[in-house]
Amino acid sequence: MEITFLGTGSMVPTIERNATSILISYKDENILVDCGEGTQKQFRYANISPAKITRILITHWHGDHIFGLPGLLTSIAKFAPEKRIDLYGPVGSSHYLSILLSSYIPMNKSNITVHEIKDDCIFFENKEFKIKAFQLEHTARCLGYSLIEKDKRNINMEYIKKFGLKQHPILKDLQNGKDITWNKKKILAKDATTTKRGKIISIVLDSLATKNIITNIKNSDLLVCEATLGSELEEKAKEYKHLTSTQAAQIAKDSNAKKLIITHFSQRYKDVSPLLKESRKIFKNTLAAEDLMRVLV
């Protein structure tokens, strides 16, 4: 899985930090999480075609997370008119999207299916991965997301040789966790395969620290978490229901994350290294996101 930070700012974009947008690329999927103003231009800087987007996950309908949607959708509809995009978001998403799409004179028609997510759940699943949403605690209805790669079973070729079995279509069954019979002998999937645990990427933007976050993001290989403010502004963060760099690190620690990337920085921080330092005190393996940064998970 590759994650590209298209925008790492918050309410007010700066020259260095565009409004929030994150792209997760995994096999044929390109999943965009939020779409702040100027996201389509960030795609240009990242040299990725927005027409490759397969799904859009919206955390919430504050402007800094969605002002880039109409431009992005207009461009996609121009260059890939047949393209169908699934957009997921909290309750109210259909309402806001339909209003947004009627707020200007369209030059072409977007082909979007909206899915509203009410409760914490896995709302998408295919052969390779699933996506989970969970409630956050912000000043607007807001969701966190986890992309969960499915575990993969690799055949222990040495083991199955003992049964006189080599490459054969029946191995697919073992790979899918099904026991098989070969030469009248039973081969158990659990013995004949080793499991490679799938990776988990969790994204927590715009929230207070809650137990529900910890419950849902446990053991993430990568946690991307907002740290709008430093701990010196903890009261302000609380008032606007945002996380500080210290709180983000505590969430990473409590949820047993492997790696933390903090993002969604207030425009007041020209240099975010003090926030990074705060986080690292609590959770060592922390990075501060920069626009156009790419990370492999």
Next chain:
Amino acid sequence: MEITFLGTGSMVPTIERNATSILISYKDENILVDCGEGTQKQFRYANISPAKITRILITHWHGDHIFGLPGLLTSIAKFAPEKRIDLYGPVGSSHYLSILLSSYIPMNKSNITVHEIKDDCIFFENKEFKIKAFQLEHTARCLGYSLIEKDKRNINMEYIKKFGLKQHPILKDLQNGKDITWNKKKILAKDATTTKRGKIISIVLDSLATKNIITNIKNSDLLVCEATLGSELEEKAKEYKHLTSTQAAQIAKDSNAKKLIITHFSQRYKDVSPLLKESRKIFKNTLAAEDLMRVLV
């Protein structure tokens, strides 16, 4: 008058050309013409505070001319909550703006008065200048604008000396074109003053070439005119009701403009010098706009 080209692209923004937006600064006024996506970031690059905007003129409600409005208005409302902005545009502007402002969860409230302009008219006037709107011919209801500086009278001090008159409050009357009496002698404003003609900036975006444009923009000191396509795509331009570089130059020539700046280039032109060359063949004093270019008139 200073004009700053914040965005010089058209429907699809590129790294080099943001979507359309032009700022005209004149004394205490900062008038924004259109507001494509990312305009607030362009303000940052131009090192101008968007809170300085006094009026916004919208040519039409196609996305590439307005997608930057919600972000810009949100930022202005954050940093200058008392700020009141007048927004002018074609019939339908109130409808589109009110929908646009309800398409997201607001974090603060914008203070905007919308003025819809139905017919060709001067819709704003103060001591120093007036603004005129005129109908264009596009695929959406679309307006062109002229900013017309008022003529100024300078006192001919040598002339009034003959009447025994020097600095005196009564000179204000002469400056306002009023004849006065001094030492029982009549002094005529036309004799005692010289007139400095006010400058005219006209902006024509997204239109076919029409007689109405020529009628309205006559004798502009600067004509800013769209040239979305080159003449090799004249048929396409006609289909989408846009101007070519050749047509823009012909308009400048026919309307007796002093200077032409072409803008609103299609993303297909990485290099617009062929378009500039075409224009210059017909109207020599032509420039091609670039993002963040500033021109004094």
